[in-house]
Amino acid sequence: MKIFRNLDEINNMPESAVALGSFDGVHLGHQELIRRTSELAESLEIATAVFTFSNHPRDLIPGNVKTKNILYSEDKEKIMEELGVDYLIDIPFTEEIMHMSPENYVRELLIDKLNAKAICCGFNHRFGHRAEGTPELLKEIGEELGFTAYVMEPFYVDDTLVSSTLIRTLIAEGEVESCYEYLGRYYAISGDVVVGNRLGKSLGFPTSNLVMDDSMVAPPNGVYITYCTYNGVRYPSITNVGVKPTVGTFEKNIETHIFDFDGNIYGKRILVEFIRKMRDEVKFDSMEKLKKQIRKDCDAAKAYHEERCEGINYQK
Numbered sequence: 424m425k426i427f428r429n430l431d432e433i434n435n436m437p438e439s440a441v442a443l444g445s446f447d448g449v450h451l452g453h454q455e456l457i458r459r460t461s462e463l464a465e466s467l468e469i470a471t472a473v474f475t476f477s478n479h480p481r482d483l484i485p486g487n488v489k490t491k492n493i494l495y496s497e498d499k500e501k502i503m504e505e506l507g508v509d510y511l512i513d514i515p516f517t518e519e520i521m522h523m524s525p526e527n528y529v530r531e532l533l534i535d536k537l538n539a540k541a542i543c544c545g546f547n548h549r550f551g552h553r554a555e556g557t558p559e560l561l562k563e564i565g566e567e568l569g570f571t572a573y574v575m576e577p578f579y580v581d582d583t584l585v586s587s588t589l590i591r592t593l594i595a596e597g598e599v600e601s602c603y604e605y606l607g608r609y610y611a612i613s614g615d616v617v618v619g620n621r622l623g624k625s626l627g628f629p630t631s632n633l634v635m636d637d638s639m640v641a642p643p644n645g646v647y648i649t650y651c652t653y654n655g656v657r658y659p660s661i662t663n664v665g666v667k668p669t670v671g672t673f674e675k676n677i678e679t680h681i682f683d684f685d686g687n688i689y690g691k692r693i694l695v696e697f698i699r700k701m702r703d704e705v706k707f708d709s710m711e712k713l714k715k716q717i718r719k720d721c722d723a724a725k726a727y728h729e730e731r732c733e734g735i736n737y738q739k
Contacts, residue, residue: 424503425509430671441533476513644704648662661679662680
C-alpha cells in the first residue's frame, strides 16, 4: 500500500475508486465501506484508494474541543492494507481545504489529483466549505464530471448505528467490552514502556508502565482484564489505569502486569488490548489492603483468561 501524507507527493495516480471518510476508528462500518470500494475497484479493474485526513476536520473550528483519537495512525494503516487498499491519502486538513467549495473540492482533489472514476462515501458524509457537500450533491457532480458516486446506507450492529462517536463514548465510560462489537477488535493503547516507581514489583506484581497519550480517548480509572502484545506474542494480562491514590499523587498512566512473564521490556513497545473493566480505582487504607486486592484481581483476571484461552501465551 502506497501512503501519501501531502498532496504535493501525488503525481500520475492511476484510475481509482476512492472511499471518502474520516476513518478515525476504522470501525465495522468503515471497514464495510472500504470493502465495497475495493470490490468496485476490482470490477472496474482500477486501484482502490482511501482519502482521509490526519487530523479531524472539526478541530479547525474555533472553540471546538480537540477530537480524541480511537486508533493510532500506524494501526489504521495496517488495517487499511489488510482490507486491500492500494493507496492511502492521509493528509492534513487545512484552512485552504476547509474553505474549498464542494465542487472545487471534488474537482481539484478527487478528480485532478486522485484520478477518481468512482467515489464511495457513507450516508452522512459531508465535504467542502461549511460542510455544504452532501452525498446527493456528490452524485450530481458525478453526473457532470463523469464519475459514479456510491452512497452506503447506515451500518447497524443489531439495532445500534455504528459510529466513532458511539465508540468514543463507550471507551470514556469504561464499557470497553462493548467496543469489540463495533470495532471488530478490542480497543487498544500502545506505547514504549517507561520506568515507573517500581511499586508493583515491590508488591510482588511487576508492571509495564505506559504514559497516557493525550491525543487518545482514554478509559476511566480502574482495573481491566487485558491482553498485552510484545514482540509479536500476545500475553494474558491485567491493567490498572489511574493515578495510584493509595501511594501518593501521580499523573494518570497505564500499568500492565503480564502473567507469568519475567522479561525486561523497558523501552520496548507493547500493545495493551482492553477486554473488560473489573472495578473502579480505589484508595485503600493501607498497602497491605492494596496488595490483598491486587492479588484478588489477578486471580480473577487469570481465571477469566484461562477460561477463554483465546490466543494467549503463558510462560512457565
